[in-house]
Amino acid sequence: MKLITHNMLTSKCLKGVVTGYPLAINATNIKVTEVDFNPEFISRIIPKLDWEVLWRAADSIGHSDGLPQTIEPKFEENSDFLKKAHKVLLEVEIEEGNLVCPESGRRFPISKGIPNMLLTEAEVQ
Amino acid sequence: MSRRPEHQAPPEVFYNEDEARKYTQNSRIMEIQSQMTERCIELLLLPEDTPCLLLDIGCGSGLSGTVLEENGHMWIGMDISRAMLDVAIEREIEGDVVLADMGEGVPFRPGSFDGAISVSALQWLFNADKKSHQPVKRLYTFFSTLYAALSRSARVVFQFYPENESQLDLLTSQAMKAGFYGGVVIDFPNSAKAKKFFLVLMTGGAAPLPKALGTDEEDEHNLQVKYARREASKRARGKPLKNTKAWLLEKKERRRKQGKDTRPDTKYTGRKRSGRF
Ligand SMILES: C[S@@+](CC[C@H](N)C(=O)[O-])C[C@H]1O[C@@H](n2cnc3c(N)ncnc32)[C@H](O)[C@@H]1O
Numbered sequence: 340m341k342l343i344t345h346n347m348l349t350s351k352c353l354k355g356v357v358t359g360y361p362l363a364i365n366a367t368n369i370k371v372t373e374v375d376f377n378p379e380f381i382s383r384i385i386p387k388l389d390w391e392v393l394w395r396a397a398d399s400i401g402h403s404d405g406l407p408q409t410i411e412p413k414f415e416e417n418s419d420f421l422k423k424a425h426k427v428l429l430e431v432e433i434e435e436g437n438l439v440c441p442e443s444g445r446r447f448p449i450s451k452g453i454p455n456m457l458l459t460e461a462e463v464q
Numbered sequence: 465m466s467r468r469p470e471h472q473a474p475p476e477v478f479y480n481e482d483e484a485r486k487y488t489q490n491s492r493i494m495e496i497q498s499q500m501t502e503r504c505i506e507l508l509l510l511p512e513d514t515p516c517l518l519l520d521i522g523c524g525s526g527l528s529g530t531v532l533e534e535n536g537h538m539w540i541g542m543d544i545s546r547a548m549l550d551v552a553i554e555r556e557i558e559g560d561v562v563l564a565d566m567g568e569g570v571p572f573r574p575g576s577f578d579g580a581i582s583v584s585a586l587q588w589l590f591n592a593d594k595k596s597h598q599p600v601k602r603l604y605t606f607f608s609t610l611y612a613a614l615s616r617s618a619r620v621v622f623q624f625y626p627e628n629e630s631q632l633d634l635l636t637s638q639a640m641k642a643g644f645y646g647g648v649v650i651d652f653p654n655s656a657k658a659k660k661f662f663l664v665l666m667t668g669g670a671a672p673l674p675k676a677l678g679t680d681e682e683d684e685h686n687l688q689v690k691y692a693r694r695e696a697s698k699r700a701r702g703k704p705l706k707n708t709k710a711w712l713l714e715k716k717e718r719r720r721k722q723g724k725d726t727r728p729d730t731k732y733t734g735r736k737r738s739g740r741f
Contacts, residue, residue, distance in 0.1 A: 343517075344540050344560045347576040352569035352609070360573060374558065380515035380538055387517075387575065387615070429538075453549050456542075456564040456571050460596045463568050464605065 340454050342396050343428040346388050348454070350440035350447070354464045359440055361392040362447070366400045368435035370452075374425070381425050382415045388428075397427045468627070474593035479524070479545035488525040488551050497583055500660065501531035504581040504621040507649065507664055507674050510537075516578035519613065520559065521566055521622075522585020526552035529559045532581070540577075542566065543585075567602030569609035579618045580610065586624035586663065590631055603634065607642035607665075617668035620644075626661055635663055645670045652678035709733065 350359030390410050397403040406427055411420050438447040438454055445462075448455050469478050479487070487493055510516050516537045520529050523541025525548045532539045539559035543549050549561050564571055567589055589606065590599050610620065626632050632648055639646065644665040652658035655678065664673055712733060719726045 340562075341560045343538075344562065347540065347572045347613075348562065349571050349573055352564075352571050359571075377515055377536075377538075380517075383515065384517060384538075389573075451550065452553055453546070453561055453563050455546075456562055457544070458565070458568050460594060463596065 340433045340449055340452060341429055342393060342431055343384070343388075344454075345396050345433075345438075346393050346428075348438070348456075350438075350443070350445060350456075352456070352458060352464065353440060353443055353445060353462050356440060356442045359442060361389070361396070362438040362440060364396055364399055364433060364436065364438060366433045366436035366449075368433075369400055369402075370432050370434050371426075371430050372432065374429045376422060376425050378418060378421050378425075381421045381428070384428070385410060385414060385424060393427065397431070400431070400433065402427055402431050468587075468625075470588050470591050474591065475588045476544045476546070479548045481547045481550075484525055484545065484547040484551045487548075488527065488555070494527055497527040498531045500623045501528040501581065501583050503651070503660070503677075504528075504583060504623055504662065505531070505535055507621040507662055508579045508581065508619050509674070510579055517576070519570070519572070519577045519580035519610075521570075521580060521582035521610075522588070523552065523559070523561060524548040524585075526555055526557040526559065526561075528581065528583040529557050530555075533558045540572075542570070566606045566610075567597070569605050570613045571609075572613040574612050575615045576613050577618060578615055580614065580620040582620070582622040582624070584623060584625065586622045586635070587626060587631075590627070590634075600634065600638065603638040604641060607639045607644065611643045611667060614667050619646075619667070620663075620665040622663040622665075624661055624663060632661075639663070639665050643667070647673050649673055649676045651676050654678070 345362065345364065348362060350356055350362060353359060394403060394406060394408050397406055406423050407420065411417055414420050432452055433449055434452050436449050438449065439445070440447070472478055518532055518537050518539045520532065520539050520541040523529050523543050524545070526541065529539050529541055529552070541552070541559055541561040542564040543561065544563070544565045546563055549563060552561055562571070589603055591597070592599055614620070636647060644667065646663070646665040649662045649664055651660045651662065653676065658678060713729060716726050716729060
């Protein structure tokens with residue numbers, strides 16, 4: 340699971356959970372792969388992100404080195420900033436571990452890079 | 465027995481390891497899925513030359529996602545079959561995938577996606593594979609959470625295989641209830657082989673549906689407008705609905721014209737018998 344997905348993913352489908360965001364990350368295995376850099380895509384996606392959540396997520400798995408804590412003004416023209424964002428959003432992946440719902444404490448396992456968000460019958464709204 | 469996969473087993477059982485591998489290695493399937501995905505992208509009307517973030521619902525092994533990548537977009541997929549997603553990972557897709565059941569809701573933050581596609585998956589929602597499954601409720605949960613996960617003005621295009629007209633009704637009514645506008649576009653409606661159904665849903669207010677492919681000039685008007693309107697015009701154009709009184713009277717008139725022995729029309733014609741005879 341990439342951090343761009345983590346930035347969008349919630350546990351709000353759980354019965355009784357209101358926002359279910361952000362999910363806490365417990366990672367036991369992280370992988371970094373190279374992905375083609377597309378500055379246009381990164382510039383477009385930045386305003387849609389919750390940057391604070393991204394920074395904390397990166398920090399919680401030891402990948403916040405050099406990543407600014409806030410979005411820099413004129414980020415579209417700042418290729419250094421865009422590259423750092425690209426790296427944490429698309430190249431860092433959680434292979435094994437779990438996600439934790441901030442409201443209910445429910446854990447969603449991540450295995451072979453895929454988070455399992457399936458609910459039990461009793462958990463469906 | 466029915467050949468529809470949905471009638472054979474729940475999706476996460478039907479798409480097991482064997483099926484996932486067979487599905488993804490079949491060059492004919494690959495070609496069809498990618499053609500249909502191209503058409504979905506066309507119907508999405510995304511801003512030109514702009515890399516978008518898209519959701520692929522029922523992404524499976526990533527055949528549809530690969531086409532999104534080829535068109536310059538980033539995607540996140542959701543699917544209920546672990547085996548299909550494992551194959552997607554093996555194929556080194558650029559998108560990212562989540563194991564989730566669309567009938568339980570779309571688990572993303574409001575406004576996450578610029579658009580969504582779904583290729584050959586929606587018909588599975590008509591199944592009731594567990595005791596607790598109510599298709600109407602699952603459809604509504606799905607559409608309402610999908611609506612929330614889209615950015616304003618985003619569209620969703622589903623290519624799917626409806627089984628009958630009432631499924632089309634149910635889909636459109638639940639989608640409208642969730643806030644969407646839109647309807648069904650039917651490409652090549654007169655060809656048994658090439659005929660394809662696309663449910664096109666819009667978030668940004670009513671807009672004309674895109675044109676269907678392979679329809680006659682003069683027919684065009686009737687064939688790709690909103691599904692509900694198409695139905696109404698069929699009724700208006702002539703034949704009364706089967707088994708109604710009007711239908712029976714017309715049938716008797718035809719028989720008389722053909723010189724066949726026909727009982728006279730009375731006030732009892734077309735009434736339900738009381739069953740006392
Ligand atoms: C025919 S495959 C299509 C896969 C991919 N879109 C493609 O074009 O190759 C249908 C997919 O829908 C998925 N599916 C069926 N029901 C689902 C549900 N309730 N939630 C999520 N995915 C579902 C199946 O697991 C399967 O991978």
